[in-house]
Structure formats: C-alpha cells, structure tokens
Amino acid sequence: GAGVSQSPRYKVAKRGQDVALRCDPISGHVSLFWYQQALGQGPEFLTYFQNEAQLDKSGLPSDRFFAERPEGSVSTLKIQRTQQEDSAVYLCASTVDPSSGNTIYFGEGSWLTVV
Amino acid sequence: AQSVSQHNHHVILSEAASLELGCNYSYGGTVNLFWYVQYPGQHLQLLLKYFSGDPLVKGIKGFEAEFIKSKFSFNLRKPSVQWSDTAEYFCAVNELLADKLIFGTGTRLQVFP
Numbered sequence: 001g002a003g004v005s006q007s008p009r010y011k012v013a014k015r016g017q018d019v020a021l022r023c024d025p026i027s028g029h030v031s032l033f034w035y036q037q038a039l040g041q042g043p044e045f046l047t048y049f050q051n052e053a054q055l056d057k058s059g060l061p062s063d064r065f066f067a068e069r070p071e072g073s074v075s076t077l078k079i080q081r082t083q084q085e086d087s088a089v090y091l092c093a094s095t096v097d098p099s100s101g102n103t104i105y106f107g108e109g110s111w112l113t114v115v
Numbered sequence: 116a117q118s119v120s121q122h123n124h125h126v127i128l129s130e131a132a133s134l135e136l137g138c139n140y141s142y143g144g145t146v147n148l149f150w151y152v153q154y155p156g157q158h159l160q161l162l163l164k165y166f167s168g169d170p171l172v173k174g175i176k177g178f179e180a181e182f183i184k185s186k187f188s189f190n191l192r193k194p195s196v197q198w199s200d201t202a203e204y205f206c207a208v209n210e211l212l213a214d215k216l217i218f219g220t221g222t223r224l225q226v227f228p
Contacts, residue, residue: 004158031214033214033215033216035218040220040221041220042119042121042207042219043205043216043218044218045216048215055214056214059215091158103161104216106151106159106160108157108158109158
C-alpha cells in the first residue's frame, strides 16, 4: 500500500527480552518520527530522522531505546531489556518536510506488551 | 516546555447533536495546530490543520476548528455528529519550523444512534 507500514503489529515480550520494531515510511518521505502511546494517553515523541540523520532523540526514555535509519528509508526502533513500563503502542510517522506544512502520516502502530 | 490540554476526556452524544471539543496549548510563539482522529482499530488521520491565515479552518467530514490566539485555543466543532464519528480525537501543536508534534491526551467521543 501507499501508507506507513509497521511490523510486527503485535508483540508480546518477556521482561528482559530485546525487541525490534520496523517502520517502512511512505516512499520519498524525508522525515520519519517515532512516537510512544501508552494506554489512555496521547502519542509522545521519541525521536526524529531526516534521511539517515537522527536529528532529535530527546524523547527516548532511556538508553535501552535505540533507533536507526541507516539508508534513509526503513527505520528500526530497538528496545533492549524490556520492562513492563515499555508496554505501549509504538507509532511511526513520516512526511516530506514537517516544517513546510506537509501532513504527517502515521502508521497503524506496533502494540508491545511486556509480561 | 510546550503542552496541550484537552479538557474533555470522554464525550457521549446522540446523533445530530452538536460537538465542541476543547484544546488549549501553552506556548507563546508561532505554532502550527492540528486535530487528528483515530477510528477504532485504525491509524491516526489528519482532520484539519492551521498554519496561518483564516483562523477558522475547515477539515474533512464536516469538522472545523477555530484558532483563538488570545486564548491559546484551537477548539474542534461539528454542527451535527453521526454515529460514524465515534473515535478518539487528538489535538496537537508544533512550533514553527520544529519537527515534533506535541499531542494532548485525547478525547474519546461516543455517538449513539
């Protein structure tokens, strides 16, 4: 399809396990974002890429969270040694250029449950 | 730091009722404002956005929002809701030329036939 694609859609991880979440942005979109949405809350910013450069990672909650976009297209969010508080929906979004008024498109999210 | 407040956490309406969802933000500079909607089981979709110009913005599906700078508000309205408007609604803001969106906690709207 033409939208932002995320996988896996659902992931159950045991506490302490490492997880990797993948995002395929819309083709040609330069900017890519990761957000975390806890139950009953709005999405909270994690990190932002422009092409392969990670320009803002101020929202990553700890050093267990790591994101990359090595070729400026697909991105992976990795969470090491998962904890129960990491349970959330992880949203990926992309846009041509957020500062120019272009719409930011969101994927359906990866639902992570840590047990 | 910027923040966005959505005062109505859960709104229940009958079809044909009018809707107004409140949104206030805290930031003194120039901002871009958005309303996103999330239908059950679906991804966030843009309803409407304000960047500049006419403070009354019209979006999809009959929604509109009014930017009142003096009140730091961007309330969402619809004159007559439908059952299909049942969804979660998120207000969001970003600073001019900034990257990230700051979201409110969302308002869950339930419309009964």
